[in-house]
Amino acid sequence: MPITIDFFKKYFLTYTSDKVRYEHHTELALDNRDLESFIQKLTININAVSYADQYKKTINSFENLFDCSSFQAEHYFYNNALKVIKDLAIQNMVENRRISKREFLEKIDNKKLLFNEWFVALKGKKQFLAELRKEYFTTLNSSHFERFFLIEIDESNYLRSSLKELLFLISRKWSNLSRRAPIPFCPYVYIHNIPAL
Incomplete structure (x- = not known):
């Protein structure tokens, strides 16, 4: 038996709470064409x-x-x-x-x-x-691989001095540019959201 618009409104979209009657289709400003379009796509399996x-x-x-x-x-x-x-x-x-x-x-x-x-x-x-x-x-400069550091700046509490200190630390601990090193290496750093000067 197909569901009619009136049946759908009465049994699916209308309810009473604290003696106040609510109609969802009215609250959502849905007209009969909207409801008909929905009903055509609706399938109810009573044996589900x-x-x-x-x-x-x-x-x-x-x-x-x-x-x-x-x-x-x-x-x-x-x-x-x-x-x-x-x-x-x-x-x-x-x-x-x-x-x-x-x-x-x-x-x-x-x-x-x-x-x-x-x-x-x-x-x-x-x-x-x-x-x-x-x-x-914990293990620093353990291999000659180049590394990537991705740093995202929080503009609300950004301090240029802290960023410089962090970059210096990364450079010192994760690179080896000595002429005596068989394969010199240093990290790549990407800084996201850094404010313009």
Whole structure:
């Protein structure tokens, strides 16, 4: 049985809360042509899998995709997925509501960023920076490879003297320009958002 516009308005778009009647189609300024266009694209499968089964299947998919526990799948990946979908759904332009599977999975898997934020909150910024130094900057000038440093400037608290000090430190610790070195090397530095003089 096809859904009529009146049936759709009455049973899907109208409700009462605290004795006040709400009509979504009126609030959204939708006319009958808009509703008819939507109804033509709407399919309702009364034999579809239950919500609980769909939810369980989604959690299992996250477990398999990210090789994680059901707790992580439910409380981390599923919540991230809902946020990504919500952010896309509120976009006005159709092209802004599209996303590839790869982009979607990348957006919901941001554990490293979350870990860094929680680590700073739990242990403090000083210890977090010490951990970063230990992980990335303990062995210096260990090989003749050229390295790339990408630095983003926060214009709200930018100090030219601090940047100069950082560049000097990078140059001193990550280059070897000695004539006695068999293969001299020095790093490449890219500075993003640096203010004009």
